[in-house]
Amino acid sequence: MTSYLLFIGTITAIYALLSLGLVVSWGQAGMVNLGLVGFFGLGAYCSALLTYIGAPIGFGWLAGAALAAAIGVAFCLLTRTLRGDYLAIVTLGFGEGLRLVELNERWLTGGSDGISGIRPPLKEALSDLYPWFYFTLAWAVVALAAWALSRILASPFGRALRAVRDDEKVAAVAGKNVLRLKCQAFGIGAALFGFAGALYAHFTSYISPDNFVIQLTIYIFLAVTAGGYSRLVGAIFGSLAVMTILESSRFAAEFIPGLSAVQIASLREFTIAVALIMIMQLRPQGVFGLRNERAGANASDGAPHATAVPATPN
Amino acid sequence: MTKTQLEIADLSIHFGGIRALDGASFEIRSGITTGLIGPNGAGKTTLFNCISGLTPGATGTVRFCGREISRESPQEISRAGLVRSFQLARGCENMTVFEHLMLYGPRQRGESLVSALLGNAEARRQEQALREEALDMARQLKLAHVLDNLVTRLSGGQKKLLEIGRVLLAKPKMILLDEPMAGVNPTLVQEIADHLVEIQKSGISIVLIEHEMELIERLCDEVIVMAGGRFLTRGSFSEIATNRDVQESYLGIRRQ
Numbered sequence: 001m002t003s004y005l006l007f008i009g010t011i012t013a014i015y016a017l018l019s020l021g022l023v024v025s026w027g028q029a030g031m032v033n034l035g036l037v038g039f040f041g042l043g044a045y046c047s048a049l050l051t052y053i054g055a056p057i058g059f060g061w062l063a064g065a066a067l068a069a070a071i072g073v074a075f076c077l078l079t080r081t082l083r084g085d086y087l088a089i090v091t092l093g094f095g096e097g098l099r100l101v102e103l104n105e106r107w108l109t110g111g112s113d114g115i116s117g118i119r120p121p122l123k124e125a126l127s128d129l130y131p132w133f134y135f136t137l138a139w140a141v142v143a144l145a146a147w148a149l150s151r152i153l154a155s156p157f158g159r160a161l162r163a164v165r166d167d168e169k170v171a172a173v174a175g176k177n178v179l180r181l182k183c184q185a186f187g188i189g190a191a192l193f194g195f196a197g198a199l200y201a202h203f204t205s206y207i208s209p210d211n212f213v214i215q216l217t218i219y220i221f222l223a224v225t226a227g228g229y230s231r232l233v234g235a236i237f238g239s240l241a242v243m244t245i246l247e248s249s250r251f252a253a254e255f256i257p258g259l260s261a262v263q264i265a266s267l268r269e270f271t272i273a274v275a276l277i278m279i280m281q282l283r284p285q286g287v288f289g290l291r292n293e294r295a296g297a298n299a300s301d302g303a304p305h306a307t308a309v310p311a312t313p314n
Numbered sequence: 315m316t317k318t319q320l321e322i323a324d325l326s327i328h329f330g331g332i333r334a335l336d337g338a339s340f341e342i343r344s345g346i347t348t349g350l351i352g353p354n355g356a357g358k359t360t361l362f363n364c365i366s367g368l369t370p371g372a373t374g375t376v377r378f379c380g381r382e383i384s385r386e387s388p389q390e391i392s393r394a395g396l397v398r399s400f401q402l403a404r405g406c407e408n409m410t411v412f413e414h415l416m417l418y419g420p421r422q423r424g425e426s427l428v429s430a431l432l433g434n435a436e437a438r439r440q441e442q443a444l445r446e447e448a449l450d451m452a453r454q455l456k457l458a459h460v461l462d463n464l465v466t467r468l469s470g471g472q473k474k475l476l477e478i479g480r481v482l483l484a485k486p487k488m489i490l491l492d493e494p495m496a497g498v499n500p501t502l503v504q505e506i507a508d509h510l511v512e513i514q515k516s517g518i519s520i521v522l523i524e525h526e527m528e529l530i531e532r533l534c535d536e537v538i539v540m541a542g543g544r545f546l547t548r549g550s551f552s553e554i555a556t557n558r559d560v561q562e563s564y565l566g567i568r569r570q
Contacts, residue, residue, distance in 0.1 A: 152431055156416070156424035156441060163417050166406030169368055172388035173398060174418045175484060176425070184427050230408075295412040295449065295461035 006131040010203055012243040013138035017196040018216075019223045019235035020145050025189030026221075027230035028153055029182060030165030031076075031084060035091030036220055038098040039068040039190045041212035043197030045102065045109060048118045048207055057121045061198040068194025069187040076183045087186075095217065102209040114208025118201050134203055141199065145192060146232050152188075153232070159293070161185055162230070215269070219246070222272060226279050228286030237287060245271050319344035319488055319519055320365070320396070325374035325384075326543075327364055334360040335372065336543035344488070347510065347520040349534035349551075351527075353564050357543040358523045359401060362490050366398040367391045379487065393420060395487035399477045399494060401523075405465035411476055412461040415448035418483040444483075451479045455509070471502040478509060488519040495529060507533060527555075539564065 018040065025031050033039075043064030051060040075094065079087045102109045109115065123130050152158055163171040164181050172178050201207045223242040227234025249271040253264035279286070320342040327335045335357045342348050350358050363369035365376050367388035376384040378396050386394075397418075405414060422444065423429050424437035452458045455475040460468060468476065474494055481489050494510070495503045503526075510533055514520055524530055530537060531551045539546040539560050547557055554560050 148431060151433070152427065155430035156419070156422040156437070157427055157430035159413055159417055160425050162409060162413070163406050166408050167404055169388070170400075170404050170406055171417070172368070173366060173392050173400075174480070175389050175392040175397075175420050176417075177389050290408055292408075292410045292462065292464070293413050293416070295410075295452075296445075 003131055006135045008243060008247055010131075010135045010138045011200075012239055013135070013142050014196045014200050014203070015220065015223060015239035015243060016142045016236045017138075017145060017192055017199070018220045019227070019239045020142070020149060020232060021189040021192030021196070022220055022224045023230065023232055023235045024149060024153070024192070025072075025186045027224060027235075028158065028161045028165060029185035031182060031186050031189075032088035033072075033091045033186070033189060033193075034088050034217060035093070035095030035098075036193055036217040037212050037214060038091070038095035039072060039193035040197040040200070040216065041095075041098055041102060041207075041209075042068045042071065043194030044201035044207050044212070045115070045197075046194070047198035048115045048201045049108070051119050051202075052115070057119060057202060061195060061202075064198035065191040065195035068197070069191035072190025073183045073187045076179075076186045080179055080182075095212075095214065099209050099212055102212065110208075112209060114206060114210075115201075116206045118205045118207065120202055120205055138199055138203070141195070142236065146236065149188075150232055157181075219272065222276050224286075225276070226286055228288035228290070230290060231286070231288040234286055234288040241275075242272070245275055316343045316345045318342070319379060320521070321375075321377040322361070322365070323375045323377075325361070325364060325372055325376065327360065327369065327372040333543050335364065335374075337374070338540065338543060338545050339374075340538055340545045340548065342488075342519070342521055342538070343536070344519045345514075345517065346535040347514050347522060347533050349530040349537040350521055350523045350540065351525070351530060351537060351554075351564065352540035352546070355542075356540040356564075358540055359492055360543075361540070362398050362492055362523070365391075366396070366490065368398075392484060395485070396490070397481045397484045397486040397488075398490035399481050399492055401492040401496070405473065405476070407466050408464065410462050410464055411452070411457055411468065411472075412448065414465060414476060414480050415451060415483055416444060418480040419444040419447075420484050447483060451483060455479045456505075471498045474498055474502075474506065478506065478513075482513065482518075486518060488521065489513070490521045492523045493525070494522070495524065495526065503529070531555075 018036065022033065022036065025033050046067045047060035047064040050063055051057055075087065075090055079090055103112055120130070122133065126133050160171060160176045161181055163174065163176065164178050168178050219242050223238030224235050225238070226241055227238030246268055249268045253259060253267050318341040322341070323339050325335050325338045326333065338357065338361060352358055360369065364372040367386055372384065374384065375382060378391070378394055381394065383391050383394060383396070422437070422440055423434055424441055429437045449458070452461050455478065457472060457475055457479065460472060465473065465476065478494060495506050498506065507529060510520060522534060534551060536548060537551050537554045538548045539554060541564065547554065547559060549557070
C-alpha cells in the first residue's frame with residue numbers, strides 16, 4: 001500500500017508541475033495550450049533518448065525542459081499575428097501530431113513499444129529508499145517552481161502579464177511589450193511541461209505514445225480550473241483533487257455491482273466530467289478564485305466613502 | 315507660436331471599401347489643447363487608432379517629436395510619450411483600479427523576467443515610487459475609495475476618471491483623449507474639464523475628441539475639423555464656429 005501511495009503521490013507532483021505551468025501560460029497570460037501533453041511528451045522523449053546515449057540524467061531533464069520551451073516560444077512567434085484561438089488550435093495539432101510521430105518513427109522512439117529501461121537516478125545506491133527519494137524530489141521540484149513563480153507573478157512582470165491576458169491593446173498602450181511577455185509566459189509554461197515529462201519518464205522507466213494522450217491535457221485543465229485558474233495554490237490543490245477523483249473512482253467501481261471491465265474503465269472519465277460540471281456550476285471562479293494586488297491600508301486616506309463601497313471579493 | 319509636436323502627413327486607411335482616413339494631413343502643436351471635431355464617421359477615432367499603432371496598415375507618415383512613428387508598435391509609441399485613452403474605457407476585467415494605475419508605470423525594471431525572479435533593489439524602489447504616484451493620482455481623481463475594486467464594478471464616470479489617471483501615470487508628453495466626458499453626469503464633466511486644464515498647465519499637450527461644443531470652446535486653444543477622413547480646416551474656436559464649411563459639414567446640423 002505504501003508503494004502504491006508513493007507512486008500516486010509522485011504522479012500527483014508531476015500533475016502539480018503541469019498545472020503550475022498551465023497557470024502561468026493560461027491563468028496568468030491567457031494563452032490556451034491544448035497541446036500540453038505534447039510538450040510533456042517532448043520532455044519525456046528528449047530526456048529518455050539523451051540519457052540512453054549516455055548524457056547525465058540532470059542534463060536530460062534540463063534539455064527536455066529547454067526543448068519544450070523553445071518549441072513553445074516558436075509557436076508563440078508563429079501565431080503572433082493571429083487571434084488567441086489559433087494558438088489553441090496549433091498546440092492541439094502539435095499534441096496529436098507529436099503522438100503520431102512517437103508512434104511511427106520507430107527508429108527513434110520505438111513506436112508503440114515505447115522506450116523501456118530509462119535510467120532512474122541513484123536507484124542502486126538508494127534501493128528501498130528510492131520511491132521515497134523520488135517522491136521527495138518531485139515535490140521539491142514543485143515547491144521550487146511554485147516559489148519561483150510566486151515571485152515572478154507578484155512582480156510588475158506578473159501584473160503586465162495579467163493585463164495581456166485581459167486586454168492586449170490596453171497592455172500595449174501601457175507600454176508593455178506584449179509579444180515578449182506572451183513568449184516568456186508560454187515558454188515558462190512549456191518548460192515546466194517538458195520538465196514534468198522528463199521527471200515522469202525517469203520515474204516510470206518506460207514511456208510509450210499511450211502515456212501521452214489528450215486526456216492528460218484535459219485532467220490538467222480540470223485541475224487548474226478547479227483550483228482557480230490564475231492561482232498557483234489552486235494548481236496544487238487542483239492536481240491533488242483530480243488525482244483523488246481519478247484514483248478513488250478506480251476503487252469505487254468495486255462497490256458498484258453489474259459493471260463490466262470496460263464500463264469500470266470509463267467510470268473515471270465519467271467522474272471527471274461530472275466533477276467539471278459541478279465546479280462550473282457551484283464555483284465558476286474555482287476554489288481559490290481571483291487574487292488582486294491590494295492598494296494597502298493607507299490608500300484611502302481622506303476618502304469620504306472609504307466604507308461605503310463593498311470591497312472586492314478575493 | 316509653439317512648435318509642432320505631432321505631424322500627420324497623408325494618412326490613409328481603408329477597411330474593405332470604406333476609406334476611413336483619406337489622406338489626412340495636419341500638425342498638432344505642443345503645450346496646448348487641440349480639439350478634434352467632425353461628424354460621426356469623420357475618422358477621428360480611426361486617426362487615434364492609427365497614430366497609437368493599434369490599427370496597423372495605414373499609409374502615410376506620422377512623426378512625433380521629430381521621430382517617425384507610423385511603423386512602430388503601440389508599446390514603442392506609448393514609451394515615446396504619446397499615450398491614448400479609449401472611448402469606451404477599455405479595461406482588464408479581472409484587474410482592480412489600483413492594478414490599472416500601476417500597469418501604466420513606464421519603464422519598470424521589475425517587468426523584466428530576471429529581475430522579477432531575482433529581486434532587484436532598483437526595481438523595488440521604482441515600484442514603491444510608482445505606488446505613491448498611483449495612490450496620489452487616485453486621491454486627486456477621487457478614486458481612492460474604489461482602488462481595490464475590479465474595474466467592472468466602477469460607474470461610467472469612474473471609468474472615465476481611471477482612463478485619464480492611468481494615461482497620466484505613463485508620464486506622457488502628449489495624450490490623445492477620445493471623448494473623455496461622453497456619457498458622464500454634468501458635475502463630473504466639470505470635474506474632468508478642470509483636470510484637463512490642470513494637465514495642460516503641467517506641460518502635457520492634449521488632443522481631445524469631443525462633441526460638446528461648450529467644452530471645446532472652454533478647453534481648446536485650437537480646433538481641427540475633420541470630415542470624410544480628411545483635414546477640413548483649423549483655427550480658434552470662434553474662427554471655426556463662423557466658418558461656412560464647418561457649419562455645413564458639422565455644426566450646421568446642430569445649430570440651425
